[in-house]
Amino acid sequence: EKGGYEHFMLKEIYEQPRAIQDTYRGRLLRDEAIIKMAGVEDNMKKFLNADRIIIVACGTSWHAGLVAEYIFEEFSRIPVEVEYASEFRYRNPIITEKDIVIAISQSGETADTLAAVKLAKEKGAFVFGVCNVVGSSIARETHAGAYTHAGPEIGVASTKAFTTQITVLSLMALRLARAKGTMSSSVFRMYLQELELIPQKVEQLLSVNEHVKEISKKYLLSTNCLYLGRGYNFPVALEGALKLKEISYIHAEGYPAAEMKHGPIALIDDRMPVIVIATSKGHYEKVVSNIQEIKSRKGKIIAIVTEGDTTVKEIADHVIEIPDSEEAFSPLLTTIPLQLLSYHIAVMRNCNVDQPRNLAKSVTVE
Numbered sequence: 001e002k003g004g005y006e007h008f009m010l011k012e013i014y015e016q017p018r019a020i021q022d023t024y025r026g027r028l029l030r031d032e033a034i035i036k037m038a039g040v041e042d043n044m045k046k047f048l049n050a051d052r053i054i055i056v057a058c059g060t061s062w063h064a065g066l067v068a069e070y071i072f073e074e075f076s077r078i079p080v081e082v083e084y085a086s087e088f089r090y091r092n093p094i095i096t097e098k099d100i101v102i103a104i105s106q107s108g109e110t111a112d113t114l115a116a117v118k119l120a121k122e123k124g125a126f127v128f129g130v131c132n133v134v135g136s137s138i139a140r141e142t143h144a145g146a147y148t149h150a151g152p153e154i155g156v157a158s159t160k161a162f163t164t165q166i167t168v169l170s171l172m173a174l175r176l177a178r179a180k181g182t183m184s185s186s187v188f189r190m191y192l193q194e195l196e197l198i199p200q201k202v203e204q205l206l207s208v209n210e211h212v213k214e215i216s217k218k219y220l221l222s223t224n225c226l227y228l229g230r231g232y233n234f235p236v237a238l239e240g241a242l243k244l245k246e247i248s249y250i251h252a253e254g255y256p257a258a259e260m261k262h263g264p265i266a267l268i269d270d271r272m273p274v275i276v277i278a279t280s281k282g283h284y285e286k287v288v289s290n291i292q293e294i295k296s297r298k299g300k301i302i303a304i305v306t307e308g309d310t311t312v313k314e315i316a317d318h319v320i321e322i323p324d325s326e327e328a329f330s331p332l333l334t335t336i337p338l339q340l341l342s343y344h345i346a347v348m349r350n351c352n353v354d355q356p357r358n359l360a361k362s363v364t365v366e
């Protein structure tokens with residue numbers, strides 16, 4: 001059932017090219033230059049009249065929501081707020097009929113997210129679900145939705161759910177961008193083409209596995225790790241840190257790279273690995289100067305760079321190359337080596353990768 005892989009997590013990491021493709025299949029029609037999503041189309045008026053979108057989710061799904069915030073605002077110019085479902089439901093939030101609430105949940109059973117959906121409905125919002133499990137509670141409670149087609153995710157650490165959630169939300173943002181006129185048809189076509197290329201880029205990228213495994217050997221005894229990213233890749237830094245702590249039990253924190261100087265830089269010494277996402281399109285020069293600051297404090301740098309990078313290669317202790325892509329879709333690539341890094345470190349530390357201590361696949365308690 002693990003298809004020859006040692007763990008479900010590794011199998012699910014490797015399933016991502018297919019999962020992403022399954023998620024956009026039948027929805028992304030490049031030849032016709034359209035995106036077809038019934039849940040969006042049937043409610044287009046509501047989306048076009050929305051004052052804002054509020055995304056509610058937990059854990060990894062919340063990280064996908066943060067990536068979506070950047071994508072929705074950039075593509076469709078709709079204000080987006082992203083909130084932990086647990087906070088949203090307990091703080092008497094201001095919600096009106098002109099709000100759209102998007103609930104993101106792999107399992108569709110997360111108690112806090114389900115409660116947030118019910119609250120938003122009571123307050124009159126239109127509630128849209130992005131779930132993986134068909135017929136799950138959140139899928140049933142929402143007014144409309146779009147499934148990710150990741151297939152069953154068994155490993156407790158979420159991997160393919162994250163990339164397929166970003167895929168669905170990107171499709172939605174693109175569709176709304178066209179409907180609102182915030183994106184020209186030529187740019188829209190370019191993005192369709194770019195999104196369609198992602199599965200093969202992920203496939204190609206998976207060949208870094210052995211290289212990442214080698215790097216992992218050097219850091220398996222670390223007690224702390226810092227993850228840095230900017231823009232679209234700031235949430236990927238958060239997600240990388242979450243993956244490491246939940247399966248390897250190493251303390252890790254994700255930060256927006258520019259926040260480093262406001263505190264976390266104090267942590268850096270020669271025993272601190274810092275994983276930096278430094279792709280060519282996302283504020284590259286700024287991130288390079290962050291890397292120099294880490295280096296001068298003797299931090300160990302593992303950098304995720306775009307193929308062909310030369311500058312970071314000279315400074316970093318290790319580089320992991322990813323194929324070039326549009327910046328907005330780069331999280332679909334940068335997240336892959338971070339999944340592999342936490343996987344290998346956890347395996348080498350003899351941790352139960354698929355069923356980490358104290359965690360459950362769907363958190364149906366509050």
Ligand code: F6R
Nearest residue numbers: 059060061105106107110157158
């Ligand atoms: C992280 C992880 C959890 C879940 C969270 C939400 O790897 O597995 O943080 O992402 O419990 O779960 P869903 O998406 O099922 O609502």
